[in-house]
Amino acid sequence: MRPFWLEQALSAESAVNCPPLQGDTEADVCIVGGGYTGLWTAIQLKEQNPGLDVALIEADLCGAGASGRNGGCVLSWSAKYFTLERLFGVEEAVRLVKESERSVRAIGAFCERHGIDAEYRLDGTLYTATSRAQCGATDGVIAALERQGIHSFEKRPPADVQRLAGSTRHLEGWFSPMAASVQPGKLVRGLRRVALQRGVRIYENSAMTGLEEGVPATIHTPGGRIRARRVVLAMNAWMARAFPRFERSVAIVSSDMLITAPRPELLKSIGLTSGVTVLDSRIFVHYYRNTPDGRIMLGKGGNTFAYGGRMLPVFDQPSPYADQLRRSLEAFFPAFAEVPVAATWNGPSDRSVTGLPFFGQMSASGNVFYGFGYSGSGVGPCHMGGQILASLVLGLDNPWTRSPLVNGPLGYFPPEPFRYLGSLLVRNAIRRKERAEDHGWRPRHLDVRLARLAAAAGKADKG
Missing domain, CATH: 1.20.5 (Single alpha-helices involved in coiled-coils or other helix-helix interfaces)
Known part of the structure; x- marks a missing residue:
């Protein structure tokens, strides 16, 4: 099943599929994975070294994985400040929050510069409470951000929160302008176009079937091989299955979404007219936003868990939690009770122990690099991931390669079962x-x- 966003994006573009790899070839860098992380890495590499020969392989079409089926909420790491500080110390935590906010804006600037119509809207985000028990849940992290001078949030009166969020379910809320929304499929396909224009060789429908480490390394696919001096593994949730050494570093869990049919006049009547992203304070949050063509997208994390990091068939099917999502939609927006649901879907999210991605190199030869574990919040941070991986590949000495983010997994889950x-x-x-x-x-x-x-x-x- 093609994700809803990707189907929309494909119907709006005239590009043809990149052919699968046939035969043997060589490259300076081979990137495995055609989602946000892989494409941002490829683009960053070509920006810093235009003469570099970069090849990218993707098992399906670019964007068929998490990058084409997420909720399109481009968020910073502000809400993760306590975890960042606990793991990395104050200085690095502050730097990473600032960089994450910079990435939110950089994605929009990149889309404008390259004519990518990703429906980017820098309209901010609301962190809210939808029950009395959730009230005050965000106060502590906001106070910590304020102490460090990186405070972009403003507490809004309940009436303003309900007006901005389009729902009376919200009892309180903090608003930050440092967040955006995008159409995920159009963003990833736009990155693909720019990568091709920069000279990146992309082979779609070319799954990696094996990796021989060494200098050069050899990447096997069903139709051929690539010998590359350096390799980047940007496979996200699929890493845990491909490389057993990472099986306990993430838990594979679904995030489930629905999207309504277009009802722009109804959206206008309830006041949900901006591109603001809205998240409540549950552990497995509800999140929602509107779309420029008048739909509501609503999602909820933490539903289907995969045993042993397996890619379950349900991850490529309509959400089995469609009824639950529909009830949540109607609870937030009673006016949408009779509006048809255009599609539901889900996908595998690679939840790390810390809720943060991690990066590193995994070969004795020191030429195979990886990054994953975005934990369901990768749209904005994948831009940082591209900078990290490009810096590692190029052997740079900079804040990215000195960051503790590049030290591999920062914790492990218990073994199965x-x-x-x-x-x-x-x-x-x-x-x-x-x-x-x-x-x-x-x-x-x-x-x-x-x-x-x-x-x-x-x-x-x-x-």
């Missing part, structure tokens, strides 16, 4: 806890304690 069974136990406790809070009831003590395990593992970052 404990990871899978524990994930389900915690997920179900979170559901019971938040259902009770939605009704104003006191959740069970055990559910509260189990939910804290998810927060400690980086699935929430409120303090």
